[in-house]
Amino acid sequence: MAQFSLAWESCNCAAVRFDWKHALRVLVVLAGGGILANAVVLPDVTARAVRAPAGLWWDWIGGLRPLGANLAWLQSQEAWGRGDAAQTAAFLRLAVELQPESLYFWSNGARLLALDLAAVADASGDSPDALRRAGMALLEQARTWHEDNPYYWVERAGLEWQALADGGLAAESYRRAALLPGAPYYAARLHALMLVRQGRLNEAHAWLCWLHPQLPAADPAAQADLVRKRIHGIEQQLELPAEQRYRQQDEL
16 A cells, blocks of 8 residues: 555645546536536635635536535545545545535544544554544644634544543643633533543642533533532542632632
8 A cells, every 4th residue: 555644745636536427417517507606706816815726626617615525525435444544535635625614524534544544554554653643634734724613622632632642732622622602511521621631630620610600500511510529529639628629609
């Protein structure tokens, strides 16, 4: 098998072997419809400056980037099923170039590389470390598009913990997720968990004491009671004196 790391760094559309025969008729029909729907209006100069070359090409034929991205994603799945890391990476690259605004392609593509393919890399002759680095590199590129999305940081934390076994990086990513608007409640709890697993009990205690008063008691997803129990558990581990233990405002 060709060296994966080289394929990932240098892959482009030409490297992707795709049998267009099965999709050609669909593409022709949709291209015509796309051209009419878009009135053959090209993106302005600013949009073109930041648009990936592959995405710009699809705009020329009628704004079919989502279709192209889905086709590339399906081909990446087929390559992944064969254990072909180089082809999987090539099709993933095409999918994210065509539709970079979709976190789905970035996050799931990173998992394919850093977790799934890395787990069987020894049997396929690829480097597990190279695959893990490639998965993380893919998510790092997604940051340009999704840095303000809390779910981007949740996905990143998951890979940092599972693929890199780096609790410090994962803790920081969960923290960043938790502080963004629309963050899921569990991001804040997982930040504390990562801190505890690293033995950073004082930091975890301070974080949870800050978090608990903000949690709506009536929302089951917030799990305010669970957070309160975790605070007590950490206090017992730290053997904190009564005056340093967490007390809710209504207890003061």
